[in-house]
Amino acid sequence: MAKLMIRGLETYVEIWNEEAQQTLVALHGFTGSTATWRNLGEALPNVRVIAIDLIGHGRTAIPQLISRFSMQEQIQDVEEVCCQLQLKKFTLLGYSMGGRIALSYAISYPERVDQLILESASPGLRTLQERSERCEKDNALAEKIVRNGLLSFVNAWENIPMFESQKRLPRSLQEAIRAERLSQKKEGLAGSLRGIGTGVQPSNWLSLTKLEFPVLLITGSLDEKFCKIALEMKALLNIVKHKTVNDAGHAIHVENPAEFATIVEEYLTSFNTNERS
Numbered sequence: 450m451a452k453l454m455i456r457g458l459e460t461y462v463e464i465w466n467e468e469a470q471q472t473l474v475a476l477h478g479f480t481g482s483t484a485t486w487r488n489l490g491e492a493l494p495n496v497r498v499i500a501i502d503l504i505g506h507g508r509t510a511i512p513q514l515i516s517r518f519s520m521q522e523q524i525q526d527v528e529e530v531c532c533q534l535q536l537k538k539f540t541l542l543g544y545s546m547g548g549r550i551a552l553s554y555a556i557s558y559p560e561r562v563d564q565l566i567l568e569s570a571s572p573g574l575r576t577l578q579e580r581s582e583r584c585e586k587d588n589a590l591a592e593k594i595v596r597n598g599l600l601s602f603v604n605a606w607e608n609i610p611m612f613e614s615q616k617r618l619p620r621s622l623q624e625a626i627r628a629e630r631l632s633q634k635k636e637g638l639a640g641s642l643r644g645i646g647t648g649v650q651p652s653n654w655l656s657l658t659k660l661e662f663p664v665l666l667i668t669g670s671l672d673e674k675f676c677k678i679a680l681e682m683k684a685l686l687n688i689v690k691h692k693t694v695n696d697a698g699h700a701i702h703v704e705n706p707a708e709f710a711t712i713v714e715e716y717l718t719s720f721n722t723n724e725r726s
Contacts, residue, residue, distance in 0.1 A: 537563070
């Protein structure tokens, strides 16, 4: 565990398997934290897993200005973390919101990325109208979080259709997910929605064809929306694999952690083998 001063913000970073040679930097989703990746870190003892509490989440300090939550700011923060930890090249993994950030970072700093793993992620929205409509929804949700508080938000958030499949999980696991969500601060989540929501971030669709590093897309078969997005991304990417996990929804790392870890490990291993041959 470490707290780094990153461009004026105290930023929380958690590292597993510090002595391992291969490095995986992992970025959580909305309402997540470094705890999102604890199981993965323990399942991959031969990989140094570095998780970052993204802006507005976990134990990272909350900025006063909404502009500090923006995608460009978050990209620069990830880069500064990499500089302070003396990371030259690494595999980058992102889930959902963290996947949007990971993709945006990889586009900005392709020389840093050995390979990119995106779980249930998108390049953003294609049109101005789509982005405008999403901004309105995200701003309304942010206002509701601030007005009604974190508990009211979490009670509603865990019941949205995207997380329906999580209701089949053991009660202890559902409670752990809920605890992670409730550990957030309402100002942080509201700022994240306003500053780095899908509607406000620039679209990355046109940049996909320019990426030269390998990309792995992971989706759950029950998450039809993101399966469709992954197929559209696959058609544009140069070096790409798409893995679909049966009977899983949006958060594969939660719903089937063993298979998720196996997919990541096999991808990392095959990449290393190809590099050596």
